[in-house]
Amino acid sequence: MNQKNKPDQPLNVLVVCLGNICRSPAAQGILKANINDRGLNINVDSAGTAAYHIGKSPDSRSIATLALRSLDISRQQARQIKPVDFERFDWVLAMDESNLSDLQANCPTALLHKVVLFSHFSGVNESVADPYYGSDNGFERMADHLERLSQCFLDNVESEL
Secondary structure (H helix, E strand, C coil): CCCCCCCCCCEEEEEEECCCCCHHHHHHHHHHHHHHHHCCCEEEEEEECCCCCCCCCCCHHHHHHHHCCCCCCCCCCCCECCCCHHHHCCEEEECCHHHHHHHHHHCCHHHHHHEEEHHHHHCCCCCCCCCCCCCHHHHHHHHHHHHHHHHHHHHHHHHCC
């Protein structure tokens, strides 16, 4: 793989939603695919602000939606964000304002600059809608939105090189 950022120091990115079973696992899968396509040296993980689903696989609708895009997220396991994550990750990307508030409340002040909405890099602060209680087409809209935000984030990363 032709790695365009510092090969000896990967960028570490954490995507975060509420339960870590819909949006953040999908964002992780989409980001990983786009990182591979661009040949970047970036590690991606996902977590939730709540402990509802620790150890569980992503929602079957997220798995199915991404499978239609040839992305397999079925082996991911939900976890809750830990205090060490704020130190370990270069970026902590929240899916919505509620997640952002929770993350900011638990992040050490000196590291708050790492915690932003995922959409921050698109130039528009917008939440990624949680499709959990909706229909299957909400998962398609979520995946489309995450694809766009992923490209914006990676464009920003590449412009910083």
